[in-house]
Amino acid sequence: MSNMKNEEFIDFRSDTVTKPTPEMLEAIKHAKLGDDVYCEDPTVNELQEMAAEKMGKEAALLVTSGTQANLVSLMTNCNRGQLVFLESESHIYWYEVGGISAVASVLPWPIKSFDGTISPDQLEAAIRPKNIHFPEPALICVEDTHNRYGGIITTPKQLAALSEAAKNHSLKLYIDGARIFNAAVGLNVDVREFTKHVDNLMFCLSKGLSCPIGSLLVGTTEFIEKARKNRKILGGGMRQAGIIAAPGIVALQKMVHRLKEDHENAWLIAEKVAKIPGIKLDLARVQTNIVAFDIENTGATDDLFLAKLKEDGILALAQSNHRIRLVTHYGITKKDSQKTAAAIEAILEKLTAK
Numbered sequence: 001m002s003n004m005k006n007e008e009f010i011d012f013r014s015d016t017v018t019k020p021t022p023e024m025l026e027a028i029k030h031a032k033l034g035d036d037v038y039c040e041d042p043t044v045n046e047l048q049e050m051a052a053e054k055m056g057k058e059a060a061l062l063v064t065s066g067t068q069a070n071l072v073s074l075m076t077n078c079n080r081g082q083l084v085f086l087e088s089e090s091h092i093y094w095y096e097v098g099g100i101s102a103v104a105s106v107l108p109w110p111i112k113s114f115d116g117t118i119s120p121d122q123l124e125a126a127i128r129p130k131n132i133h134f135p136e137p138a139l140i141c142v143e144d145t146h147n148r149y150g151g152i153i154t155t156p157k158q159l160a161a162l163s164e165a166a167k168n169h170s171l172k173l174y175i176d177g178a179r180i181f182n183a184a185v186g187l188n189v190d191v192r193e194f195t196k197h198v199d200n201l202m203f204c205l206s207k208g209l210s211c212p213i214g215s216l217l218v219g220t221t222e223f224i225e226k227a228r229k230n231r232k233i234l235g236g237g238m239r240q241a242g243i244i245a246a247p248g249i250v251a252l253q254k255m256v257h258r259l260k261e262d263h264e265n266a267w268l269i270a271e272k273v274a275k276i277p278g279i280k281l282d283l284a285r286v287q288t289n290i291v292a293f294d295i296e297n298t299g300a301t302d303d304l305f306l307a308k309l310k311e312d313g314i315l316a317l318a319q320s321n322h323r324i325r326l327v328t329h330y331g332i333t334k335k336d337s338q339k340t341a342a343a344i345e346a347i348l349e350k351l352t353a354k
Contacts, residue, residue: 008313009310009313009314009315010313010314010315010332010336010339010340011315011331011332012314012315012316012317012325012326012327012328012332012340013315013316013317013327014207014317014327014329015179015207015208015262015289015327015328015329015330016206016207017329017331018206018207018208018210018329018330018331019210019212019330019331020210020211020212020247021210021247021250021254021255021330023250023254024210024211024212024246024247024250024251025247027246027247027249027250028243028246028247030246031043031242031243031245031246032242033240033242033243034240034242035239035240036062036237036238036239036240036241036242037232037237037238037239041239041240041241041242041245042242043241043242043243043245043246043249044062044238044241044242044244044245046245046249047060047062047216047245047246047248047249047252048060048061048062048216048245050249050252051203051216051218051248051252052218054191054192054252055191055192055195055201055203055218056192056195056196057195057200057218057219057220058219058220058221058224059218059219059220059221059223059224059225060216060217060218060219060224061216061217061218061224061227061228061231062214062215062216062238062241062244062245062248063202063214063215063216063217063231063236064213064214064215064236064238065204065206065213065214065215066091066176066178066202066204066206066207066215067095067096067097067099068215068231068234068236069202069204069215069216069217070091070092070096070099070141070176070202071096071099071100071103071104071234072217072227072230072231072234072236073174073200073202073217073227074092074099074100074104074106074139075103075104075227075230075233076200076223076226076227076230077138077139077172077174077199077200077223078104078106078138078139079106079138080104080105080106081105081106081107081135081136082106082107082135082136082137082138082139083106083107083109083134083135083136083137083138084100084106084107084108084109084137084138084139084140084141085109085111085118085123085126085137085139085140085141085171086108086109086110086111086118086140086141086143087110087111087112087113087116087117087118087141087142087143087146088110088111088112088113089113089116089146089148089149090110090141090143090146090148090176091143091147091148091176091178092108092141092143092176093108093110094148103234106138106139107135109126109137111123111126115146115149115152115285116143116146116148116149116152116154117142117146117152117154117158117162118140118142118162119158119161119162120161120162120164120165123140123162123165123166123169124165127169137169137171138171138172139171139172139173139174140162140166140171140172140173140174141174141175141176142154142159142162142173142174142175142176142198143175143176143178144159144175144176144177144179144180144183144194145179145180145182145183145186145287145288145290147178147179147290148319149285149292150282150285150286150287150290150291150292150325151179151182151266151285151286151287151288151289151290151292151327152285152287152288153182153183153186153187153287153288154183155187156187156189156193156194156196156197159173159175159194159197159198160197162197163197163198172199172200173197173198173199174198174199174200174201175194175195175198175200175201175202176201176202177194177195177201177202177203178202178203178204178207178215179203179204179207179208179288179289180194180195180201180203181203181208181209181256181259182208182259182262182263182288182289183288184256185256185257185259185260185263185288186263186287186288195218199219199220199223200217200218200219200220200223201217201218201219202215202216202217202218203215203216203218205247205248205251207329208255208259208262208289208329208330209248209251209252209255209256210247210251210255210329210330211244211247211248211251212244212247213244214244214245214248216248255330258330259288259289262288262289262328262329262330262332263287263288263289263328264334265289265328265332265333265334265336265337266286266288266289266290266291266326266327266328266337267286268334268337268338268341269291269326269328269337269340269341269344270283270286270291270293271283272341272342272344272345273291273293273341273344273345274293276298276344276345276348277298277348277352278295278297278298278299278348278352279293279294279295279297279298279348280293280294280296280297281293281294289327289328289329290325290326290327290328291325291326291327291328292319292323292324292325292326293323293324294322294323294324295322295323295324295348296321296322298348298351298352299351299352300347300348300351300352302318302321302322302324303318304351305324305347305348305351306318306324308347308350308351309343309344309347312343312347314339314340314343326340
């Protein structure tokens with residue numbers, strides 16, 4: 001058992017482990033505060049206005065987490081008993097404790113895709129004719145970037161095609177954009193090239209943007225007013241929430257463009273790991289800050305491989321059987337990435353030699 005503290009590890013488990021920058025901590029100390037339930041926190045209001053403008057939408061709402069943002073969105077976009085189309089490996093379907101059904105009371109309808117993106121043809125095939133026995137479809141959820149597909153990007157062109165198909169069936173289109181800025185930086189385009197095709201979306205402050213807490217839900221003024229009510233139902237009404245919003249303002253001003261560094265570090269690792277015998281790693285899917293690879297053909301078990309990494313001072317996660325995920329982020333350097341790639345190669349060389 002290692003006696004190392006987590007801050008001494010190179011931690012690739014998620015970009016949620018990021019720590020706020022010194023500038024963010026200073027912003028927290030000096031934030032102007034008010035009661036946000038009364039819409040009187042000036043720092044929250046500033047962040048929400050900034051987020052709405054950056055996304056090309058009318059209004060925004062600060063919430064505690066990405067999961068809460070998704071749940072509030074489901075409750076706001078849909079009525080109880082309606083149907084929601086989503087990709088079968090999506091975060092909403094896999095990792096949000098069934099809140100889509102348990103709390104929002106809507107029916108998830110998963111669609112299996114090739115690359116994490118539902119195509120218009122797949123949507124058309126999933127839509128059933130109107131019938132008294134069938135739930136009414138209301139919403140399509142897209143995850144961009146897609147976690148379980150290794151940070152792959154749903155492009156603006158793909159969103160445009162899906163948006164057209166959604167409109168043909170009077171469906172709303174929503175992006176779970178926890179890492180939407182990674183997508184924008186990955187394609188070197190303005191984030192509004194993505195958001196202009198959707199009715200509403202959320203993005204996380206607490207992942208690559210390095211804030212300690214928070215996400216933002218963005219859409220029309222009418223949508224956000226209704227979302228505010230649903231946030232309150234979930235216990236998400238906050239008081240002097242400027243202490244959360246202050247680092248978010250810094251993040252939107254200073255932390256978006258630096259995501260390119262995370263992508264470069266992910267590619268550095270992926271290129272080297274892809275050459276290791278027995279590793280399955282599709283370099284075409286390493287598009288942002290996630291590196292996912294399969295170790296089944298190396299003969300190593302997930303637990304043993306991760307334990308050996310930890311002995312070398314590196315933390316990672318098994319995303320599923322034989323599938324390892326590393327996420328680069330603020331705090332991970334090029335040197336850390338080089339060390340990690342070399343450690344993976346050395347560990348598997350030793351394990352496969354036995």
